[in-house]
Amino acid sequence: MKLFDWLDDRTGYRDFMHEALDEPIPGGARWAYVWGSALTLTLIIQAVTGVLLMTAYAPSATTAWSSVMYIQHQMSAGWVVRGLHHFGAQAMVVLLAMHLGQTAIYGAYKKPREMNWFFGLGLMGLTLGFALTGYLLPWDQKGYWATKVATNIAGSLPLIGAWTQELLVGGADYGHLTLSRFYALHVAVLPIGTLVLLTLHIAMFRRHGVTPPAGANTKHVDRFYPKQVALDLAIGLSIFIILGYLSYRFHGAPLDGPADPASDYPARPEWYFLALFEALKFVPGRIEWVVAGGIPLLLGGYLVAMPFIDRGPSTALRPRLKYLAPLGIVGLLSVGLTYSSISSDKKDPSFAKAIERAEKQAARAVTLAKRGVPPDGPLAMLARDPHTAGPALFEKLCASCHRMGDMGPEKGKDTAPDLTDFGRAAWVIRVLDNPDDPMMFGRTPFKGMMPSFTRPPADKEEAEYFTKIKPADQKAVVDFLVAQAHGKADKGSKGEEIVSLRCTSCHRVDGETDDDESLAPELRGWASRAWIEAQIRNPGSGKTYPAEAMDDKLEGHMPGFADQLSDDQIKLIAQWMSDRITDAPK
Secondary structure, eight states: OHHHHHHHHHHOHHHHHHHHHTOEEETOOOGGGHHHHHHHHHHHHHHHHHHHHHTTOOOSTTTHHHHHHHHHHTSTTHHHHHHHHHHHHHHHHHHHHHHHHHHHHTTTTSTTOHHHHHHHHHHHHHHHHHHHHHHHTTOBHHHHHHHHHHHHHHHTSTTTHHHHHHHHHTSSSOSHHHHHHHHHIIIIIHHHHHHHHHHHHHHHHHHHOOOOOTTOOTTOEEEIIIIIHHHHHHHHHHHHHHHHHHHHHTTSOOOOSBOOTTSOOOOOOOGGGHHHHHHGGGSOGGGHHHHHHHHHHHHHHHHHHHHHHOOOSOOOHHHHHHHHHHHHHHHHHHHHHHHHHHHHHHTOHHHHHHHHHHHHHHHHHHHHHHHOOOTTOHHHHHHTOHHHHHHHHHHHHTTTTOOBTTBSSOTTOOOSOOOTTTTSHHHHHHHHHOTTSTTTTTTSTTTTSSOOSSSOOSSHHHHHTOOOOOHHHHHHHHHHHHHHHTTOOOTTOHHHHHHHHHTTTTSBBTTBOSOTTOOOOBOTTTTSHHHHHHHHHOTTSSSSSOGGGGOTTSTTOOOOOTTTSOHHHHHHHHHHHHHHHHTOOO
16 A cells, blocks of 8 residues: 555565564574563553553552542443553563563573573562562552562661661651652653663563574474564453453552551552561561562572573573472462461451451542532541541440451450440330340449349349230330430330439439439430430530449449540431441441
8 A cells, every 4th residue: 555655665664574573583483482471462561551550540649549539430431441550560560570481480580591591680679679560559458568578678677778768758657758759660660660670671672582492393483473563462361361350350459548657557558469478477577678688689689690500501491490499489389378378368257357357448538529528638537527436426425345347356355335226126125125135234333223124033022013015015115215226205205204203213214213223224216316426525514423423432334535536526426326226327
């Protein structure tokens, strides 16, 4: 065609294509040669998806997580782009190991290919640098804490540790500067270095050609096109299909909750750094730097030294096994340590519980963020959310005595009523049946103060006067109290009538009782949000329990938290507990 002739006349592209596609392959095309091309194709995927992600990503501690959430959940096809980029990064690490192994086995580090080997090692370091810096960019819990672990280890290195950590972190605290520096490394410094080394790597490869395996018939020569091109395209298409499947399978990539420096998130690195993480468990903390810095340094030094150690002309595998043995041992140890780390986490119930809690918080954060993230960021958004801040505050201040679902002391070690069903029918039925049950008031100063409405007293004389509450009356009382918890007065109901007849000898209803010295709580509005707020603020205010119920002589009673919590924090806990009772939409 005249167009192609015109282009060739101006650019000379036909000569370039001829040189590229007609490259001779002594010994013939092989599957073993596809890994370098696969890495290059995956790198292109990373570059394209990375640029697309940059169009929506906002690199700051208050906006990074929100922008990634937008990409993942709201931007058209954003989850596809993010999934390809996320799993492409992991594929790069796998392909890197495959390419390094194939090159070492074939002896492609030997004279005259030493420089190409060195450029390849440089690209390996840059790839791991991409993995490490990209991990932090979503500014979620997993990335934040894993990066903090990594930089703390770097900071433990002698002489240069403190300087290196400060350079990466940008100061004493992790924040905007940390993210900005990692982002600059990820999208500018590392790509430039990769482009330079990749160009040199390919140039050296073109200069010296492939390294055929020992014993190959080098008289048989294939051209790069079509056979090797077909093999390269086959592996490239397979990788793209796998990345597409993983992106579809996980609907993009995982996103934890926003990074929270005050949380107790169980930090773990990505799987390709787990071996080093596991190895650190076998040494005291004060010498972690020996493993964290020593192992990579020794491995890197060994790889750099290989062309000088193995200087024989033969590329046959058997005579070179003694030189390749350390690489094989490191590979096996890495697999073993990675498996050990994953296995030990699976057997650790506290880790599983922490991960489950983190997943719930992440899901909650996404739900809230879809409604809009405030200008002060996602952490502020979560701090104002009752269903995030409520359980966190409860676990911090209340769970030493009370149980609430999976929070609190082990069963049998709680010293206050189990609040899991507080405000619901089951809780009321239980307290009417056996108020001294260990799950109720049996371990509190109020044990023995309230009689059962369904069980006769142990004292025979008192038992003669006991009348068991009728099922219909019990249901009416339960309905009345549950209505109070739902914020309904339920005045004039049968339940209110029964409570006024049978309960006000101790309890208060609208502040009135037959026994002013009684320590029983107010039942009007019981377990409602306002009642819970008053109870947390000051249990002896008279709005819930009378002041006498908090007498210092009653050892073990609930303290007030007005001096430990702000008014907003008290309202957050109360709102969360109230919503649990009423199953309010979240």
